Amino acid sequence: MAVETITSRRNPLLSLIRKLNGKRAARREAGLFAAEGPKLLAEALKWDGGVESVIRAPGVPLPELPERVRVVEVSDSLLSSVADTETPQGVVFLCRMKPLDLPGKLEGSRYLVLDGVQDPGNVGTVWRTADAFGADGLILCNGCADPYNPKTVRATMGAVFRLPVYESDLDTAAKRLKEANLPLYAAALREDTADVREIDLKRSAVIIGSEGRGVSQRALELCDKTIKIPMRERCESLNAAVAAAVLLWEMAR
Numbered sequence: 001m002a003v004e005t006i007t008s009r010r011n012p013l014l015s016l017i018r019k020l021n022g023k024r025a026a027r028r029e030a031g032l033f034a035a036e037g038p039k040l041l042a043e044a045l046k047w048d049g050g051v052e053s054v055i056r057a058p059g060v061p062l063p064e065l066p067e068r069v070r071v072v073e074v075s076d077s078l079l080s081s082v083a084d085t086e087t088p089q090g091v092v093f094l095c096r097m098k099p100l101d102l103p104g105k106l107e108g109s110r111y112l113v114l115d116g117v118q119d120p121g122n123v124g125t126v127w128r129t130a131d132a133f134g135a136d137g138l139i140l141c142n143g144c145a146d147p148y149n150p151k152t153v154r155a156t157m158g159a160v161f162r163l164p165v166y167e168s169d170l171d172t173a174a175k176r177l178k179e180a181n182l183p184l185y186a187a188a189l190r191e192d193t194a195d196v197r198e199i200d201l202k203r204s205a206v207i208i209g210s211e212g213r214g215v216s217q218r219a220l221e222l223c224d225k226t227i228k229i230p231m232r233e234r235c236e237s238l239n240a241a242v243a244a245a246v247l248l249w250e251m252a253r
Contacts, residue, residue: 001065004072006055009081013053013072017082017092024146031097033148034082035160037089038063043158050096055079060090084150095161097148102168106180108136109203110251113173113184115219116142116210117240123147124155125241126208131159133248138165139173139205142216174222177205186223187243188215193226201251208244 006014019026020034027033032052035044042063044051053070056062057079065071079088112130117123123145130138145152147165168176177184185199186207207223209215214237220226229238229246238246 001062001071004070006072006074006078009078013055013070014074014078014082017055017094020094021082021084021150024149027097027146027148032094033097033153034084034092034094034150035153036083036085036092036150037154038091040154040158041091041093044093044095044161047158047161049161050098051093052096053094055082055092057088057090062091085154098164100147100165100167102139102166102172102176104176106137106176106182109182110135110201111137111139111177111182111205112244112248113139113141113170113205113207113219114144114240114244115170115186115207115216116213117144117208119211119240120145120149120151121155122211122239122241123149124152124157124160126244127152127156127163127165128159129241129245129248131156131163133245133252135163135248135251138163140165140167141170141173142219170216170218170222183225184223185225185227186215186219187228187247188220188226189228190220190226193228196227196229196247196250199225199227201247204251206247206251208240208247211240 017034051069055072057076082092112135127138153160174184182205184205207215207219
């Protein structure tokens with residue numbers, strides 16, 4: 001394994017990583033995103049995550065890498081300058097983004113739709129949970145956090161490389177789900193709301209709303225029915241990621 005050495009903070013590769021960490025537009029233009037840590041690197045290699053470059057601090061061991069992967073060694077201070085975390089784990093790497101367009105035909109039987117969930121940590125946690133409970137994909141609508149934001153990527157704990165995520169407007173997502181014969185439910189309260197335990201979710205898609213305003217009006221208009229998670233009356237709502245975990249469990253069960 002050939003290893004380059006970079007000593008300049010202004011090196012084009014290091015400058016690129018900083019841009020990718022900081023701007024969604026830069027990630028989309030380059031078709032790349034940055035990730036950190038040996039464990040996440042191992043997941044990327046295991047699931048064909050499109051690893052292109054690996055930057056390591058001195059003495060940090062690396063797994064076996066494909067010959068095409070560029071390997072660079074930098075000082076601890078230089079690694080810190082391109083890491084998104086306060087305490088880097090010695091490895092930063094670049095991966096090729098997967099297409100985010102919703103397919104013309106959806107395969108599978110269970111999808112989760114996020115409606116305006118803007119917190120990257122919540123999106124990443126939901127992504128990880130959807131992967132754990134056997135969902136077939138995650139659909140992001142209405143201004144959700146970027147799936148390739150570094151905070152999102154970390155929160156997925158590797159699901160970013162395993163479970164497909166798509167970006168779409170609500171109308172297109174609802175149309176595709178209907179064409180796949182998947183009923184669309186929304187986690188919200190209205191006259192037709194049913195207890196989630198009373199609904200068969202084996203073949204379905206469920207919409208989770210944003211942390212602040214819940215499910216949008218357009219999502220409510222598009223869904224077949226609304227469902228609720230039973231809880232104490234004195235509790236108004238759950239965090240988006242927690243609500244998603246409960247509903248994904250019900251879908252899997």
